[in-house]
Amino acid sequence: MKKYCFGIDIGGTTVKCGLFDVKGELLEKWEIPTRTENNGSAILPDVADTIGDKIRERSLDRDEIAGIGLGVPGPVNEDGEIPGAVNLHWGYVHLVDQMERLTGLEVKAGNDANVAALGEMWKGGGAGCHNVVMVTLGTGVGGGIINNGQIVTGTNGAGGEIGHIHVTDSLTTPCNCGNTGCLEQVASATGITFLANRRLAADDKPSVLRSGEVSAKTVFDAVKAGDELAIEVAEEFGKYLGAALANVAGVVDPEVFVIGGGVSKAGEILLDFIKKNYRKYAFMACKDTAFALAELGNDAGIYGAAKLVL
Amino acid sequence: MKKYCFGIDIGGTTVKCGLFDVKGELLEKWEIPTRTENNGSAILPDVADTIGDKIRERSLDRDEIAGIGLGVPGPVNEDGEIPGAVNLHWGYVHLVDQMERLTGLEVKAGNDANVAALGEMWKGGGAGCHNVVMVTLGTGVGGGIINNGQIVTGTNGAGGEIGHIHVTDSLTTPCNCGNTGCLEQVASATGITFLANRRLAADDKPSVLRSGEVSAKTVFDAVKAGDELAIEVAEEFGKYLGAALANVAGVVDPEVFVIGGGVSKAGEILLDFIKKNYRKYAFMACKDTAFALAELGNDAGIYGAAKLVL
Numbered sequence: 001m002k003k004y005c006f007g008i009d010i011g012g013t014t015v016k017c018g019l020f021d022v023k024g025e026l027l028e029k030w031e032i033p034t035r036t037e038n039n040g041s042a043i044l045p046d047v048a049d050t051i052g053d054k055i056r057e058r059s060l061d062r063d064e065i066a067g068i069g070l071g072v073p074g075p076v077n078e079d080g081e082i083p084g085a086v087n088l089h090w091g092y093v094h095l096v097d098q099m100e101r102l103t104g105l106e107v108k109a110g111n112d113a114n115v116a117a118l119g120e121m122w123k124g125g126g127a128g129c130h131n132v133v134m135v136t137l138g139t140g141v142g143g144g145i146i147n148n149g150q151i152v153t154g155t156n157g158a159g160g161e162i163g164h165i166h167v168t169d170s171l172t173t174p175c176n177c178g179n180t181g182c183l184e185q186v187a188s189a190t191g192i193t194f195l196a197n198r199r200l201a202a203d204d205k206p207s208v209l210r211s212g213e214v215s216a217k218t219v220f221d222a223v224k225a226g227d228e229l230a231i232e233v234a235e236e237f238g239k240y241l242g243a244a245l246a247n248v249a250g251v252v253d254p255e256v257f258v259i260g261g262g263v264s265k266a267g268e269i270l271l272d273f274i275k276k277n278y279r280k281y282a283f284m285a286c287k288d289t290a291f292a293l294a295e296l297g298n299d300a301g302i303y304g305a306a307k308l309v310l
Numbered sequence: 311m312k313k314y315c316f317g318i319d320i321g322g323t324t325v326k327c328g329l330f331d332v333k334g335e336l337l338e339k340w341e342i343p344t345r346t347e348n349n350g351s352a353i354l355p356d357v358a359d360t361i362g363d364k365i366r367e368r369s370l371d372r373d374e375i376a377g378i379g380l381g382v383p384g385p386v387n388e389d390g391e392i393p394g395a396v397n398l399h400w401g402y403v404h405l406v407d408q409m410e411r412l413t414g415l416e417v418k419a420g421n422d423a424n425v426a427a428l429g430e431m432w433k434g435g436g437a438g439c440h441n442v443v444m445v446t447l448g449t450g451v452g453g454g455i456i457n458n459g460q461i462v463t464g465t466n467g468a469g470g471e472i473g474h475i476h477v478t479d480s481l482t483t484p485c486n487c488g489n490t491g492c493l494e495q496v497a498s499a500t501g502i503t504f505l506a507n508r509r510l511a512a513d514d515k516p517s518v519l520r521s522g523e524v525s526a527k528t529v530f531d532a533v534k535a536g537d538e539l540a541i542e543v544a545e546e547f548g549k550y551l552g553a554a555l556a557n558v559a560g561v562v563d564p565e566v567f568v569i570g571g572g573v574s575k576a577g578e579i580l581l582d583f584i585k586k587n588y589r590k591y592a593f594m595a596c597k598d599t600a601f602a603l604a605e606l607g608n609d610a611g612i613y614g615a616a617k618l619v620l
Contacts, residue, residue, distance in 0.1 A: 159563045165557045251469070251562060284489075
C-alpha cells in the first residue's frame with residue numbers, strides 16, 4: 001500500500017521539497033539550492049540525491065512511496081517533456097524519463113504555475129472544487145487551469161498562460177513575451193507600479209504616492225487609507241484583470257478563481273476591485289463565480305506536485 | 311459486444327437523428343419535428359419512440375447498443391442536468407435520467423455547441439486531434455472546447471461560450487446576453503453585417519456593397535472580388551475574432567481551431583483574415599496553432615452526440 005509521496009518545486013534559485021502522506025499531510029519540507037550552471041545538468045541528480053537521503057534518513061519502504069511530482073518553471077507537455085527547453089536554460093527534454101531512471105520511482109511533471117493551481121485546488125483556496133483557475137500576481141502574471149480535477153496543459157504546454165492575454169491597445173512598450181498590451185503589463189506587481197506612475201504623471205492630483213516608493217504594496221496601502229488617486233489606479237487594474245478573467249470564464253467556466261502571488265497580500269480589498277469588474281463583463285451564467293485568496297503561499301508548488309502522483 | 315449507438319441533435323425545429331456503428335460510420339440519418347408546445351413535454355418521448363422504431367425496423371439487439379448521445383440547445387452540467395432549463399423553454403431538468411427511464415439504454419447529454427465540437431474532433435476538421443476549439447459563426451457565435459478528448463463543460467455549463475467574450479468598448483447597443491461589446495456582436499453573420507453597414511455609413515468610399523443586400527455572404531463575395539471597403543470590413547472582423555481566439559489559446563492552448571457555421575462557407579479566405587490577426591496577438595508558444603474549416607456541416611451534432619457514449 002502506498003503511504004508517501006514527494007512534491008518537488010524546482011525554482012530558479014532553490015528547489016523546494018516536501019514529503020507528504022497520501023492524504024496530503026505535509027510531513028516535512030526542506031530546500032536545496034538549484035545549481036543552474038552547465039545547463040542545469042546537476043539539478044535532477046541533486047533532487048534524486050536529496051530524495052534518496054530522505055528515504056534513508058526516515059527508513060521509508062520504497063514500495064510505500066507513490067512517486068515524485070515535479071513542478072518546473074517552463075512548459076511541460078503531457079508526455080512529461082519540455083518542448084521549449086531553452087526557456088529553462090536546461091538541457092533536459094525528457095524530464096520524467098530521466099528522473100525515473102535516477103530514482104526508480106514513478107515521476108510526473110508539470111509547469112510550476114499549473115502545479116501551484118493543482119495545490120490550491122487540493123489543499124488551499126480552491127479546496128473542494130474541481131474546476132479552478134489560479135492567477136498568480138507576482139513580478140509577472142501566471143495562471144493555472146484545473147478542469148475536472150486535471151491540469152489543462154495545452155498542446156504547447158501553454159494552457160493557463162493568461163498573463164499574455166491581450167487586454168489593451170493603449171500600451172507602446174512590449175511585454176517580455178514580445179507582444180504589446182498583455183495582462184501581465186498592467187496586472188502584475190510591475191504592472192500596477194506602471195499604472196500608478198502613469199497616473200501620477202497625468203496631472204497634479206495629490207496622493208500619498210507622490211512621496212516615497214511607488215509599488216503594488218504602497219498603492220494598495222494607499223487604497224486602504226482612502227487615497228483617491230490610488231483608488232483610481234486600483235480601479236484600472238481591476239478593470240483589466242476583471243475583464244480578462246471574465247473572458248477566461250467564457251472559455252473554461254471555473255467554480256472559483258484563486259488569486260495568489262505577492263500582490264494578493266493586499267487581501268480581500270484586492271478581490272473587491274477584481275470582482276466588481278469581473279461581474280460587469282462576465283457572461284450571465286458565470287457572473288457569480290467565486291473568488292478566493294490563495295492559502296498555501298510558497299508551498300502551493302510542493303502540494304500540487306505531490307498531488308500529480310496521487 | 312457493443313456495435314451501434316445513436317447520436318441525437320435536438321434543435322428548435324427538428325431533431326436530427328443518426329444511427330452509427332461504434333467505429334463512427336453513419337449508417338442512417340433521419341429527422342423528426344421538435345414539438346416545443348407544452349414546455350416541450352413531448353420531445354424526449356418522441357425521441358425515445360423514434361429510437362424504438364429504428365431498433366425494431368432494423369431488428370437490432372438492444373445488448374449491442376452502446377447508448378444514446380443527446381445534444382441540446384442549452385447548458386448541460388456534468389451530471390446531465392440542465393441548470394437553466396428556462397433557456398430551453400422545456401420543463402426537463404434531469405435530462406439523462408428521464409431519457410434512460412424512457413429507453414432503458416445508457417444516455418449521455420451535452421450542450422449542442424460542445425457536442426458539435428466533439429463531432430468535428432472525431433470525424434471532421436479536427437480529426438486526429440485531442441485539443442480542439444470549435445467556433446461556429448452563424449446568427450450568433452457558438453463555441454465548444456475539447457481538452458484531452460473531453461468536452462470542457464464548465465461549472466455552469468458555460469464552457470466554450472466564447473461568443474460572449476468582451477472584445478470592444480466601442481459598441482453602444484447591448485448583445486442578446488445583456489452585456490455590451492461581445493464577440494458575437496462583431497463576428498457572427500449579424501455582426502459582420504453590422505460592421506459592413508457601419509463602415510458604409512462612415513464615408514462615401516465606393517463599394518459593390520452600396521448596391522444590393524449587405525450580408526456576411528455579400529461581404530465575403532465582395533472581398534473575393536477585390537472590393538477595398540469589403541476588405542476593410544473583413545480586416546476588422548478578423549482583428550476581433552483573431553484577438554479573441556488568441557486569448558482563448560492563452561487559456562486552453564488547442565491544437566486546432568475549427569471554424570464552422572454559415573459564415574464559414576466563405577472558405578479559406580475567411581481563415582486568412584482570422585489567422586493573420588490571431589498570430590499578431592497569440593502568445594509565442596501558440597502562434598502556429600492550426601486553423602481548419604469544419605467538415606461535417608449540420609451533421610456535426612449527431613456525430614458528436616454519438617461520440618459521447620463511445
